[in-house]
Amino acid sequence: ESPQDSAITRDINRTFPAHDYFKDTGGDGQDSLYKICKAYSVYDEEIGYCQGQSFLAAVLLLHMPEEQAFSVLVKIMFDYGLRELFKQNFEDLHCKFYQLERLMQEYIPDLYNHFLDISLEAHMYASQWFLTLFTAKFPLYMVFHIIDLLLCETSKDDLLLTDFEGALKFFRVQLPKRYRSEENAKKLMELACNMKISQKKLKKYEKEYHTMREQQAQQEDPIERFERENRRLQEANMRLEQENDDLAHELVTSKIALRKDLDNAEEKADALNKELLMTKQKLIDAEEEKRRLEEESAQLKEMCRRELDKAESEIKKNSSIIGDYKQICSQLSERLEKQQTANKVEIEKIRQKVDDCERCREFFNKEGRIKGVSSAQDVLDEDTDEEKETLKNQLREMELELAQTKLQLVEAECKIQDLEHHLGLALNEVQAAKKTWFNRTLSSIKTATGVQGKETC
Template identity: 35%
Template structure:
């Protein structure tokens, strides 16, 4: 057994693999979270819709009728280091453009999967390789004992492989022995049997061997199994960097708990995800690998970790190991979940340039490690690194010196700028201080003026209030006098009415008496004439009425003239009374205005004194002039009224 077999045994062989594969899902004492699927778990139905079958049938016909065969598929070139190189009979035909689209969207129907895989690797007519296969079976294999020990651990959950000495295990043994002799550089690795088992479930034994050979050489799968495992370690390095780019939280969590990607991804890559995942998902992964190459291994790994990142970031080292080995495969037992994972893996944008950059970085790391193994080379490398460091330090010193000089010059310029700003600020401060002193002086002057105006307003307020009180008292006295005059007038009117009634009665009696004596009647006429002249003077020049009364000697007419004059005088007196009442109401209204004015003056005592004084001076003369007119007119009215009454 070569080194490759020993390395793979760490990940597939031994008691750990046995214990994982022997987990019984029906055991009630086992936790569901800790169950690990056995390899070969699940079944894949051959049922498929008629529409999909018709699409694939059309593609296969086009594939068959495609022109001249080509030497290799568009994925990779065959490896020339194999013991048996590919012959012309193993040349394939170019893959139609529709194949890639169908593989990505609907997958290959289970009934056509074997045929499609064979065409994709170009082994439709591989009689030469089949002949060599039969020859290898007749030869002894140094790895036969190791192969026999590992066979029973391959696909124990599948009926075709679970029986010892059964047809499945026999076919696996033959393919493993034949390839160990076919590719002596690689020899045998336990991971071979998982890949071969998938092929045996879709095609005959010899055809499965041919496809396996082409998969190992044409797709460069054998590079993962070489002695130094360079390509496998490169996959680990690329996966680490992709996780760091796409799932940084998970990357740093793995770093913190010490979980390395090779602890779980080795089995994924070396078996093409066959060892622990359900068959439906495995077949879909193989569909895409046969169509697009091994680069899809990184897509599916990244998709698996991204989908489980939330759970993994909450777990410890042991819990993460268990979760990756047991829980992640169990999530994709159903076809819909598996298809969703494939869809997300295909959507992963992995830049080929980045992969090339990671490959270059890893190559430089490997070269460095190789050089460090030789003491002289290590010394030279250390000397070169020391020289590089010295040069870098010298360059850094020069840069620092330049930066120091520049910084000093910048500091000097900044200092000068700051000094100028300080001088400017000091000047502004002195100016502001002077302005502040002036403003404080102005404030004191204004406060003194305000106090003076307040005191002046208070004095004016007292004088105004005193004047108003005197005015109100005077108006009240005038009102009382007018009320007395009105009362006296009413009494006089009542007395005159009584006298008029008495005179009316007397006139009636006189009429009755005079009607009996002619001489008395003449004397009475003379008396009535004189009385009418007096009545005409009292009646304010009513000449027409006096003449009519003088011509009429009747005593009743004289009494009526007196009554008419008295009624006119009474009407004039009532008119004056109404005017006095209106004047009194106006005086009361002005008194109310003066009271409001006094209140406003009290409220605005703290305001500007000049405006308040002007307002008061403006309002007070108007008020005094307005009130002086009734006072002057009242005595005249009273005198005329008294004269009329007299």
């Protein structure tokens, strides 16, 4: 167990709260960050966990797995001397402040004198830079490259015009914003790399600082030293409280923004759910319409099939009647021809017998008619004419019946063609209804799917 467990848990919620990997409470990012900070607090019993280490550990986690991040953190703290800043009541950190002020005095003396005039000391704005390696405020792609030369170039002119409060605001707010642009950050890193500061000079300043501290300790009254130390600690406490307030404000602001984004996402989700329900209802209605059209199509097909069967039956019946009529006419014609032939043969026989008989020739003339009995012959002729007229009338009636049958056949064929035309139209309507339903359903599904993606992206 780590004695700083509560402090670690509190700082984790304040570490990059707007970053996707660390914004979720209890998420993978915060869980890995908690493990690394707790592991280091157990590993380094002398220092343990100090406020600000979570930012450095979070930056490492964004580039490597947990095990490697922990190893690199230990390497930075021990081999690169970062843990020395936290030892002996931050004595080495104050040495860094002194080196920074001496560099400012050498390279930018006008800004150094301005800070003296407004009583702005290095520990008031640079403590977080050294303790977190610039990870707490500056963009992530700059955190391992920025050095003390941030006070050069354009920042210098701005700072010379500020008072105490304005200078602090510049270091805490304006300066990090200025270098969020990658182009400005690259220019700053190029400037930092081009400006050489030797280790010899830093060692000299370090020695000056320790000598100055020893002289102050020898000359200063213990009570005054304790009072000064107390004031320094109070100032550090106020600074840390201010930083804590800033981090808390940033956390609250981030949570409010996240809550707003979450509310917007929930509203969009509700809208998408409503649209999905509407789409489902449209799909159900379309399916009902499809079933109704299919039923109507089936009924129409059945009706057309019955009418077609009926028409075919009538055609077959009419064809049968026409065939029977033709057969009867043919039989009657054959019978008439046979009867006429038989009558002619019989007449010829009788005429031949009459010609052979001398007595009969007295009663019959050359045309075969009875002499003096013309009235009887006229009667016989009239009977024969009536029989012919009867046959003619029967023939005309049969021809009329045949004409009527042909007319019924033509009407049946026209009706069949009309039914086939209606059937084709009905099939086209069914097909068009199916296509319309399918296109409308597909369009609704595509619309719903398109809106959800865009909203997910």
